[in-house]
Amino acid sequence: MGAMPADHQGPAGATDVAPRSTTAANVAAANAAVKNDYDSFAEGYTAENETNLINAHYTRPAVLDLAGDVTGRRVLDAGCGAGATAAALRDRGAVVAGFDRSTKMVELARRRLGDDVDLRVADIAAPLPYPDAAFDDVVASLVLHYLEDWSAPLAELRRVLKPGGRLIVVVNHPVMLKMQHPEADYFAISKWSAEDTFGGQQAVLTFWHRPLHAMTDAFTAAGFRTSVISEPHPSPDARELFPEELAKFPSGAFMCFLFFVLEAV
Template identity: 35%
Template sequence: MSSYRVREAYDKLASDYEHNVDTKNAFNIFYERPAMLNILPSNMKNLKVLDAGCAAGWYTDKLLKLGAEVTATDISSEMVAATKRRVGNKASVLNLDLEKELPFQNDYFDLIISSLVVHYIQDWNRLFSEFQRVLKPGGILQFSTHHPFMDIKLSKDKEYFCTELIIDQWERQGKLIDVPFYRRPLNEILNKILQYFSIENIIEPQPTIEFKSLDLGRYERLMKNPHFLIIKAKR
């Protein structure tokens, strides 16, 4: 899959992310974000952090408020513009493709955080090799992704042990947007990470109680079936 298709999808989604996701999307507000924040250091003063796939900059802003020195990247120029509007010149915000070599020095970052991004990348060897290269020894990679138990429900052939390109459709502001991503079995997810890092924590999050007020039906499903997977790993 060309990175162009992901870029095209997120250019179209940028306005929704900038203006609606932080207040209206329960999956972000009351599901993924609380679980990710729970395993971040409470004080990140002077830590060099890469926000890999920053979208409209919610994590970039949060990391800055925790004291980090933040570099944020996104494949979508529209998302980069949205992040710059949010944080101004407080962070370095770059438009780049995570499928390519990263323009950073070896052993530079203390922490890489990547929120719901890695499932858009086909070649995890390149991705995790680059993350390993730019992290300092002992540095942390923390990312969230789709849970394979959720993704298999979107599979046409239901062949769990295959890696498969899925074209999901999201309805935003009355329009259907094709969002392509890769589905992987759990063993491939874990073994690929272990080629480059040691895993410290695996989280299958459950929604906070606040989720219930926004979307009762999905709250009850998420309490029984995982939707996302969060992994914290160490170089």
Template identity: 35%
Template sequence: MPSDTAYHGDLGDHFVQLSAVHPTNAFVDRPAMLALIGDVAGLDVVDVGCGAGFYSAAMIERGARVTGVEGSERLLAHAEEATRGRATLVQHDLEQPLPFADASFDLAVMALVYHHVYDRKQLLSELRRVLRPGARLLASGTHAAGEQRWLGGSYYEGGRVDAPVGDGLTINFERMTIERFVNELIDGGFVLERLLEPRPSEELREADPAEYERISDRPSVLTLALRRPVD
């Protein structure tokens, strides 16, 4: 049975429409992640929870060999369209060991995926295994302070939530403090190199000044640059 945290069926289509325009995705997460991704020409890259293939397509444009891993069949179909046969796309539940050989990749991009996964310890151990020594892991997640503003409740309590995303749909994820997010990744064997709380990009200021003003005073995403040590 597929994980309830992959965006199956209508939730997949909803995500594609929403993420194209939603400020958190389009104007906060993406500019920050794309800047960190940088020059990936000639690298073997895995896009973990690739969704509709936004990052996969962008990294192909930058000359990377891209493998996208995604649980939702619906989103994988969108990713096929976005990457036009130029990526290796694999349907896979991230609750299971990754279907790749040891030391296969120079970079893993995991954008807005980590908080959905239940067995994060296994996922990190698997990412460590499939990354080459010295490879980078770039991970983003919804910012705990933004979540508290969105969902209320205690900043510290954590736990699984079903959060409303419109059209009667909900997404299931783990609320966790910044401390927990960062320390899980460190305990998973990665070295933290950079922690960002990205502001909305200038494009949003031009496209929608009122929305830019509205979200400029709050963090919505936490973005981490990590490295798999050489051992």
């Protein structure tokens, strides 16, 4: 994604890194690799994302800021990865549960969170193993952009939320594809792939681009009202910790992800 700093979290139930555009030189390798196979690079990915800019000092702080006071609230982390966001929410008083499609990521989350947290292997693209209205909030951070069809996943997330509950969504910013590939059709829902390496393991990440109106239309159709659209700054300490990366962005903000807070109506 051009000059964007590198790294992030979550496929249809897993976790990942900010994409670096696949070039002609690595197309063959990308096609040969298993796409979005988080089990194969879970350890390396998790180690990188504990302290990096995009996860630790941008995405997670922004999600926690949008969540606000979660004391006593039941919160589901959809695509929980190794459990960093769930742990932060629990530290702030939430009663957390989480799921991920990657068995290895759920194992890592159990190491972090212990056996008293409800963690499950499940796919956001399938019916979820929770009763209706089970949660006050759901966090779906860097998950939905792995899916071509949002209707069934959003319907399931709406089902497990109480009326008036909140869904916090983080996805690839829709302008990034156009910035990286000027010839691309911004208004088309389209698939694209990127390649990266975690702990020496090659990873191919495959995403679905959709324009902003397609996102908000999908939210409305699933029974959500959009209350916040955010393009946040990184955490206050990020500029000191990552001076070279952030020197490129004098305003303090950079184009990376788009954050939503949705209300179940």
